[in-house]
Amino acid sequence: MAFRRRGRLMGMVGAAALSGWALAPAMAELPIEPTPNVLSLPSDYPDSWVYLVDSNFFGIESGKVIIADVGAESHQMKGEIGYAQFGFFTQAKTRPETYVVETFYSRGSRGQRTDVISIYDNASLLSTGEIILEGNKRAQILSEPGAFQLSHDERFAYLFYFTPAASVGVIDLVNRKVVNEIDIPGCAHAYALKDYGFASLCGNGSVVTTRLDSNGKLVSQTMSEPFNDIDADPMYSRGEVINGVGYFPTYGGSVQPIDFSGDTAVVGKLWKLSADEGDAKDSKRLFGLLKSKPKGSWLPSGWQLMTSDDEGRLYVIMRANATMDDHDTGGGEVWVFNPKTHELVQTIELDAESSLIEVTHGADPYLVALRPDQSVDVYKAKTGEWIRNIGGGMLLTSFSAQAAN
Amino acid sequence: MKDFDKLSEIAVRGLARFSSRRGVLASLGGLLGGGAFFPALPVARAQEGSGSGYPGVAPQSTGNPEDPGDPASCDYWRYCAIDGFLCSCCGGSQSACPPGTEMSPITWIGTCTNPADGKRYIISYNDCCGKPACGRCLCNRNEGERPMTRPQSNNDINWCLGTSTAAYTCSTAVIIGVALEQ
Structure with missing residues (x-):
């Protein structure tokens, strides 16, 4: 009896399968897929690629750097590397690698x-080496560009130490070892100068130039006259460097240029971030992109609040x-300003408030703006046209981004 | 000897606090100061809302009418320039670290006005360190903060310095004195 039931059931299944097979169009079977299967990236990234740096304050030991193609219609996220415990990130132009300053605890x-500088290969995103930072002195601060810079030839890295005594580590990236530590009492950061050396911003409103020889040894240190009234109108310690000149906004709405293109940092003339500055008194000259001159009290604001494009325009x-x-x-x-004429050449109204912007390389660059929900909006930088939003939980607490070289 | 050490410690800390306070007051023109290390995240601002607390976080009280407000809310008066996760939401309190953490001995201080008596109190924003970031009640009030070039007035630094681990957990706001009239 049981056999007969099973036979009847098998017959029903077989009929259904046959009828279904008969109705389905003729299709080739899907091919067998190889495993393991891991993608890789090009060594030279396209202009539309951006590093989005996520400190992840809700899990500080596991931040990350996202590599994203903000110009792509899909598959924007390309990969990631680690970024632990208040990391710093930068990329090389002369070598296909990136660097993350980070801190690990054994448990x-x-x-x-x-403390370590981790070195990653652009194509594989695998770690290709590391430089141990003895003494555990590296600053654990929110990412600021002056805290981790490369020398003009990318031989040395300059790294801000804060214990809270302030100093700068000089690291030979070619031989992968720390070669010196230079005290910068009362100062912060190390903006790279021409040849070997760096400039640090100081608590008395001055800038200190540190010159090094080709072995990273100290040659001289000189301090400028104080130029910034930190009590009345403090200068941000986060500047945007364009063609060797650092542009630092002030809380009160000005820009302080400091020329880093020589052997010594040279303080420039303060100018105002204003729609009325420069030669652009007539709004018709503003490329037709400004709907009307901004009215009311506007001040610079944000974390990565400045960036630039390949034409040298300054975005604030x-x-x-x-x-x-x-x-x-x-x-x-x-x-958007012409930093040489101080002329406001464009304004872009964001879809949402942002504290972080970056502009990609290329002739028709993208403007990336972090939204409060930690997704990123992508605009055409030259027109301000909103293109797309990229999110999905990719970032948690991001404070910096770098256009891929 | 122990007493002498203690006396010395108190004296040194008092000097440091007084010096820092003078610096802060000078830099702020007698306004506000203080903080831990987080920046002005827009998301933090959003969480602040109207300043009436956080969703899913029950209100608290000091139990002292002379110390008014909700220590589990970003608008609590002592948090006038705090910048981080509120320890009150993390197993600690406005003046104590959660169990198993370590209170940082190195910090910076500010002054906040108590609405109950109108006096300006010196607040030490000691970070608590050694456990994973609490993640609860992220609060950012950035009044009087200054750039990294003035670390004693900067809240973007991980102030878990001088502790056995620099892992940041949350921030407190401890009363350490009453500000002198200028």
């Missing part, structure tokens, strides 16, 4: 501390009705 948030996040205490908050517009 997660406890145990033995190890501006906040309406701001006070100086809003300096890190972010704003709803991006103003």
Whole structure:
């Protein structure tokens, strides 16, 4: 009896399968897929690629750097590398590699501390080496560009130490070893100068030039006269370097240029981030992109609040009705200046307030703006046209981004 | 000897606090200061909302009418320039670290006005260190903060310095004195 039932059931299944097979169009079977299967990237990234640096404050020991193609219609996220415990990130132009300054504990948030510069290959995103930073002195701060810079020939890296005594580590990236530590008492950061040396910004409102020889040894240190009133109108310690000149916004809405293109840092003339500055008194000259001159009290605001494009235009996040205490908050517009003439050449109204912007390389670059929900909006930089949003939980707490070289 | 050490410690800390306070007051023109290390995340601003607390976080009270407000809310008066996860939401309190953490001995201080008595109190924003980041009640009030060139007035630094681990957990706001009239 059981046999007969099973036979009847098999017959029904067989009939259904046959009828289904008969109705389906003739299709080739899907090919067998090889495993393991891991993708790789080109060594030279296209102009539309950006490094999005995520500190991940909700899990500080496991931040990450996202590589993303913001110009692509899909598959924008290309990969990631690690970025642990208040990391710093930068990329080389002369070698297909990137560098992450990071800190690890042997037991997660406890145990033995190890500070390290991790070196990653552009194509594989695999670690190809590391430089141990003895003494555990490297600064653990929110990422600022002056905290980790490469020398003009990318032989040395300059790394800000803070214990809270302030110094700069000089690291030979070719031979992969620390070669010196230079005290910079009362100062911060190491903006690379011509040849070997760096400039540090100081608490008395001056800048200190440190010159090194080809072995990374100290040659001289000189301090400028104080030029910034940090009490009344402090200069951000985060500047955008364009053709060797650093442009530093002030809380009160000016820009302080400092020329890093020589052997010694040279302080330039302060100018105002204003729609009325420069030669552009007539709004008709503003490329037709400015709907009207911004009115009211606008101040620079944000974390990575400045960036630039390959034409040397300076982009600044501006906040309406701001006070100086809003300096890190972010704003709803991006103003684009010619930093040489101080002329406002374009304003871009953002779809959402942003505290972080970056512009890609290339003749028709993209403007990337972080939204409060930590997704990124992508605009055409030259027109301000919104193109796309990239999110999906990719970033948690991002404070810097770098266009791929 | 122990007492002498203790006395010396108090004296040195007092000097450091007084010196720092003078610096902060000078830099702020007698306004506000303080903080831990987080920046002005827009998301943090959004979480602040109207300043009436965080979703899913029950209100708290000091129990002292002279110390008014909700220590589990970003608008609590002592947090006038705090920048981080509130320890009150993380197993600690506005003046104590959660169990198993370590309070950083190196910090910076500010002054906040107590609405109950109108006095300006010196607040030390000691970070608590050694456990994973709490992640709860991210609060950012950035009044009077200065750039990294003035670390004593900067809240973008991980102030878990001088502790056995620099892993940041959360931030407190400890009353350490009353500001002198200028």
